[in-house]
Amino acid sequence: MSWEPRPVPEPNPETERYWAAAASGELLVRECLGCGLVYHYPRALCPDCFSEDVEWREASGRGEVYSYSTARTMSGWPEEDLPLVLAYVELDDGPRMMTTIDAKPEDVEIGTRVDVRFVDTDASDVAIPVFIPVDD
Template sequence: MTTEPKPVPIPTPLTAPFWAAAQRHEIALQRCGECSAAIGYPRLNCPNCGGRDLDWFTATGRGRVWSYVVVERADPTFAPDVPYVLAVIELDEGPRLLSIVVDVVAAYDMGLLDLAVRASFETRGAQQVPIFVPIGEGA
């Protein structure tokens, strides 16, 4: 059986700064100039106050597992990775991102909730895609 390559994100004008940062192995977020809210995925308006004065900044790339599922059946492109952990990561800056957590034993209990993680990156084609790995409490 031939495995197809995983999908490669295609940056748009709105998402280009996020993907350019990923190429540098960084997580970029937007910040509202009116209310200072950090914004988790690229938008034209602040979801907190509606402001349009949004700038990009480099986040720490650290956070905690807020929620997760263990994927046991997947599309053929992701089947070689099964089982894997798909998680909502709450970044230190506040926004939440959906990503994969690697280097963890697929847990069937609540053992991964609140796990400290940091961004790492997976190469897909010519693009870097953020994934997360566990970190020690002192890291």
């Protein structure tokens, strides 16, 4: 799967380390040292207690489908990559993240175990985390 012509995220100061790690094959989450919350999407303040005392942590990249939907048409999406399975994956490390599942819709259900993989983009400092079903 090629990522383009889909939009490529533009890193900003809060997310550039996340995207660079993804380009190196690592999935990062943030952990609040104040309250212990592990969260995703990257931001400078803890979304629970608003502490600035947060750090990056490498996630295992494994989890399970928490919720999903199938898009059979999508403006701007390559037709050969449809239907698209959009999902929330609950990582074994705690947080849920919105993503896509690289699988046929009939191979995905709530509770399906998944593992992260990264799709390169034309930008050398950005790769997109997507998930694939795995047997546990």
